[in-house]
Amino acid sequence: MTARIIDGKAIAAELRARVADEVARLRRAHRITPGLAVVLVGTDPASQVYVRSKHKQTQAAGMASFEHVLPADVAQSDMLALIGELNRDAAVHGILVQLPLPKSLHTETIINAIDPAKDVDGLHPNNAGRLAGGLAALSPCTPLGCIILTKSVHASLEGMNAIVIGRSNLVGRPLVQLLLNENATVTIAHSRSRNLSQLCARADLVYAAVGKAEMVRADWIKPGATVIDVGINRLTDAGGKTRLVGDVAFQEALNVAGAITPVPGGVGQMTVACLLVNTLRAACAIQGLPAPAV
Numbered sequence: 001m002t003a004r005i006i007d008g009k010a011i012a013a014e015l016r017a018r019v020a021d022e023v024a025r026l027r028r029a030h031r032i033t034p035g036l037a038v039v040l041v042g043t044d045p046a047s048q049v050y051v052r053s054k055h056k057q058t059q060a061a062g063m064a065s066f067e068h069v070l071p072a073d074v075a076q077s078d079m080l081a082l083i084g085e086l087n088r089d090a091a092v093h094g095i096l097v098q099l100p101l102p103k104s105l106h107t108e109t110i111i112n113a114i115d116p117a118k119d120v121d122g123l124h125p126n127n128a129g130r131l132a133g134g135l136a137a138l139s140p141c142t143p144l145g146c147i148i149l150t151k152s153v154h155a156s157l158e159g160m161n162a163i164v165i166g167r168s169n170l171v172g173r174p175l176v177q178l179l180l181n182e183n184a185t186v187t188i189a190h191s192r193s194r195n196l197s198q199l200c201a202r203a204d205l206v207y208a209a210v211g212k213a214e215m216v217r218a219d220w221i222k223p224g225a226t227v228i229d230v231g232i233n234r235l236t237d238a239g240g241k242t243r244l245v246g247d248v249a250f251q252e253a254l255n256v257a258g259a260i261t262p263v264p265g266g267v268g269q270m271t272v273a274c275l276l277v278n279t280l281r282a283a284c285a286i287q288g289l290p291a292p293a294v
Contacts, residue, residue, distance in 0.1 A: 003227075003257040006149050008269035015148065015273045015294065016061055019280055022292040023062040026283070034283035035064035036094040036120065036275070037086045041079070041105065042072035047098050054096075057272050063279060064091060072102050079105060080113050087115040093286055094120035094279035099170075117286055120278040122174065131177045138278050143175035145270025146207060146228050147182065153226050153259045154205075157182040163200055165189045165216070165247070166209035171230055175207055196220075206257075208247035218252035227253055227260040230267050 026032045036058050040051050051067065058065040068082060086095050095118045101107050111119075116126035122140035130137035150157060162184045166172040172188060179186045184205065189196055191210070200206055200220040208216045209230035221227060231247030246263030253260055261267055280292050 003254045004153070004259040005254075006152060006228075006259055006261045006266060008145075008149060008261055008266040011149060011152055012145075012269040012273040015270070016057060016276060018294045019273070019276045019292075020061045022280055022294055026280075026289075026292075027062070030287065030289065032283060032287055032289075033062070033064050033091075034093050034279050035066060035089075035091045036096065036279045037066040037068065037089075037092045038096050038098060039068045039070065039079075039082065039086075040098045041070045041074055041101055051098055054272055054275065057276065058279075061276050063276070066092060073104065076105050076109070079110055083110065083113045087113075087118065092118065093283035094118055094275075096121050096275065118282055120275055120282055122278070123169065128169070128174070131174055131181075134177075134181055138282060139178060140170055140174045141271045141274035141278060142171050142230060142267060143178050144274040144277070145267055146171075146175055146230065147178050148274070149228055149261060149267065149270060150205060150226060157184045157205070160184050160204040161187075161202060162205035162207065163187045163189055163203040164207045164209065165196070165200070166207075166211070166230070168209065171209040175209070179205075206248075210247050212247055213245050214247070214249040216248040216253070218249060218256045221253055221256045223256055224258035225256075227257045228267060229261050229263050232263060232268060 038051055038054055055065045086092050095114050111123050114124055116124045119127050119138055122138045127137040131139055162179050164172050164175050167188055167190045176186050176188050189199055197220045201222050204225055206225055206227045213233035213235055227248055229246035229248040233245050234242050235245055236242050244264050277294050284292050
């Protein structure tokens, strides 16, 4: 058996095209242009690249893009003042604060200051609570992308056994809630789980989001299972060359899984596309319009 490789790049491109169509429809029918504001603190190179990608894709979808770059030593009061301005700005429908923040800033306080209706990262307690309660909410982008990738293989997840390895607020915990909303049977595992390989081997759907390079081996995977690899880890070989790998031993898993996401080219491609989805959904909700068809 050779697993089907789930093409995150192609699926993300198709999703962005659908978002662009809906944005154009909103402009024609209601004269509304969804707007996304991204706040970057400091000069971390990886964050700068990610923010540039968000800006480019936001504009390509026909949305308004607002960037706010603040110095690493920005005062928390100034940061909160900016968020207050963005909350009040009618042209802004989505607010995303690029994480991680410098240690001088209190991340929880800043996230909590964002208007939940504009919280396109899905991290505000109101959205997290609604998601946990099975109610409509803005969901974190990476878990949302994981669900979309899985449903490119399985039209319905109902009754399937899923395991989520990792319990972060960014990925693991919200992914569990999204899977429950799809009527899957879910196990959440983590660094202190016992017999992790055995738990994993029972699952029809495996989500690896633990941040440990190639931890999930082929003998952990049930034959024919769908494997969604959220991990992004940089390894350096003896010659000094670096390569990106996921949390799953990809080459091994290819011979066991039914379908698998590559790293790179899998889940990472979906995160910004789902950010655009959330911004579009937020714009419609704020304006009192029906949810868009994405």
